Amino acid sequence: MVDGGREPRFEIRFCAAEGGVRIAYGTVGNGPLLIVPPGWISHLELLWQDPAVRAFLLPLAAHRTVVLYDKPGCGLSDAWPCRQTVDTNVQVLQTVADHLRQERFDLLGISTAAAASLAFAARYPERVGRLIVYGGYADGRQVASPQVREAVLGLVRAHWGLGSDVLADIFMADAAADAKAHFARLQQGTATAEFACELLEQCYEACVEDQLDRVVTPTLVLHRRGDRAIPYRLGRDLAARIPGAQLVTLPGRSHFAWAGDSASVVRAVLEYLGENAGPPERHGPPSTDDVLTPRQLQVAALVADGLSNRQIGRRLGIKERSAEGHVERIRQRLDVRSRTQIAAWWARRDR
Numbered sequence: 421m422v423d424g425g426r427e428p429r430f431e432i433r434f435c436a437a438e439g440g441v442r443i444a445y446g447t448v449g450n451g452p453l454l455i456v457p458p459g460w461i462s463h464l465e466l467l468w469q470d471p472a473v474r475a476f477l478l479p480l481a482a483h484r485t486v487v488l489y490d491k492p493g494c495g496l497s498d499a500w501p502c503r504q505t506v507d508t509n510v511q512v513l514q515t516v517a518d519h520l521r522q523e524r525f526d527l528l529g530i531s532t533a534a535a536a537s538l539a540f541a542a543r544y545p546e547r548v549g550r551l552i553v554y555g556g557y558a559d560g561r562q563v564a565s566p567q568v569r570e571a572v573l574g575l576v577r578a579h580w581g582l583g584s585d586v587l588a589d590i591f592m593a594d595a596a597a598d599a600k601a602h603f604a605r606l607q608q609g610t611a612t613a614e615f616a617c618e619l620l621e622q623c624y625e626a627c628v629e630d631q632l633d634r635v636v637t638p639t640l641v642l643h644r645r646g647d648r649a650i651p652y653r654l655g656r657d658l659a660a661r662i663p664g665a666q667l668v669t670l671p672g673r674s675h676f677a678w679a680g681d682s683a684s685v686v687r688a689v690l691e692y693l694g695e696n697a698g699p700p701e702r703h704g705p706p707s708t709d710d711v712l713t714p715r716q717l718q719v720a721a722l723v724a725d726g727l728s729n730r731q732i733g734r735r736l737g738i739k740e741r742s743a744e745g746h747v748e749r750i751r752q753r754l755d756v757r758s759r760t761q762i763a764a765w766w767a768r769r770d771r
Contacts, residue, residue, distance in 0.1 A: 428481055430468050432496065435519035437512055444496030445489035445516050449481025452549075453525035454693070456488050457513050457533040460619055463495035463610040464488060470602050471725045472595070472735050475718035476678035479686045482717070483695045484526070489516050491619070494610050503618065506626050509536035510543065517547065526693060529553045530677050531650065534658075535560070535626040541639075542631040551635070552689055554642040554677050557654040558661060560626040569624050573617050580613035593648045593673035594680035596734035603676075632661040639665040640692040642677075642685060649675035666692075672737065680737035683715035690714070712753060719746040723759050724766035 430448045437443050446464045467473050467488070480486050492500035492512060500508060513536055517525060526549050529537025534556025541548045557563060564572070576583035584607040588600040595603075611619065639662050643655025652669070659667035668688050674680040712720065722732045733743040747759065754765055 428478065432464055434496075435516060437492070437515040439501060441492055441498045441500060443489055443492065443498075443512060443515060445487060445519075447485055447487050448477065449483070449485050451484045453517075453520065453522050454480060454484035454486050454528055455513070455517060455525055456486060456528045456530065457509065457536055458489060458491040458494065459531035459533045460623055461494050461607060461610045461616065462488070462490045463606055464490055465496070466606045466609055470599070470606075470678075471722055471727070472599055472678045472682070475721045475736075476682045476686060478721060479683075479714035479717050480528075480689065483690060483693070487516065487520065493615060494619075504622055506535050506539050506628060509533075510540050513537075513540050514544070523547060524549055526550045527552065528689065529556060531555045531675060532560075532623040532626065535628050538628050538635060538662075539631055541637045542628070542634040545634075545636050548637045550693060551637045551639045552642065552692055553639070553658065554685060555644070555647055555650050555655065555675050556641070556658055557650050558627065558629045558632060558658050559654075560624040562654055563624060563650055573620055576620065577613055577617050580608060580616065583613070583616075584608050590649050591675045592679040593646075593675075594737040595674055595676075596731070598731075599679065599735060629661070632658070633663065635662050635665075640688070641665050641667045642670060642688055643667070644670045644672040644674065644680075646671070646673035647675050648673050674737070682736065683713075683718060686714045686718075712750065716746055716750050716753070719743065720750055720762055720766050723747060723750075724763040726763075 428448050430446055432444060432446045434442045434444055444464055477486055490497035492498060492504065524547055527537045527541065534553040537551060537553060541551045575586060584604040587607065588604045592600050592603060607616065641655055641659035641662070643652050645652050656667060659665045670684050672680040677685045718736065719732055722735060727735065729743040729747060730740045733740040736743070750762055751757065754762065756762060756765065
């Protein structure tokens with residue numbers, strides 16, 4: 421699947437889990453495998469249509485083969501025959517990894533996917549090279565009070581449209597209105613109100629506290645201090661319970677890694693994976709791609725999508741003047757004169 425030839429190919433395929441349930445997965449990039457399990461809900465096609473999501477994933481894909489997949493019953497994947505649990509999520513993760521014939525890989529568990537990633541690492545330590553959890557928690561019952569949980573579930577069940585808007589505001593506090601609207605559409609296009617409630621209940625019920633002391637994989641815990649969906653104290657507690665885990669606190673209020681200052685998340689992930697913040701080492705003649713930082717690659721992608729400096733600033737949670745500065749530095753580093761030439765460079769870079 422190619423987005424107008426502008427970006428690396430995002431390829432969607434299928435593999436079979438227990439009982440013949442088809443799981444949709446997508447890959448982008450080159451290099452060692454980095455599996456990013458789905459959080460609450462997912463839809464590969466709709467996610468990839470979001471410039472902010474692509475701007476978050478593409479710098480990672482410059483160093484790794486990034487693998488995403490849809491949770492059973494979501495997006496392009498078949499429904500699971502019974503209620504899903506952490507054990508189900510671990511089983512599906514194992515299915516995807518086995519299908520890709522990868523005995524050892526790195527894991528990036530974002531949001532509610534942190535629980536499944538931690539459980540997988542605890543049960544199969546020989547298969548995980550490095551584990552990174554962002555915005556995660558050990559016990560879903562600690563995410564919100566029983567009253568708040570019931571209010572959220574009741575709103576989603578009673579009015580999925582309004583519920584998806586409220587959840588977008590919670591999950592993407594620092595994002596622009598159009599990014600929130602896209603996520604609201606993704607939620608409604610991925611699951612019915614009843615199935616969304618079922619998966620939300622699973623998030624609130626997920627608990628891996630009793631498995632944390634068995635996580636021997638080198639682990640990085642990332643959490644934004646002002647996270648409105650998963651309180652920072654849960655990330656800090658998570659890091660304290662995992663033997664030898666490293667905690668990195670990031671600024672911001674948005675829960676999703678691609679909302680707000682996503683470049684700081686990308687930088688922390690790449691550094692922990694042993695990569696430079698810039699593009700990977702290449703053999704042969706140097707490429708113009710080598711001169712751009714992860715943030716500049718994000719901005720270049722948004723320029724290629726036709727966004728103005730103001731829109732780029734809103735999408736990335738930075739000031740318009742900062743976006744303007746990034747565009748100017750990109751222009752200078754690529755030795756081009758216009759935004760059109762930046763977009764043309766972006767279109768050529770992976771052909």
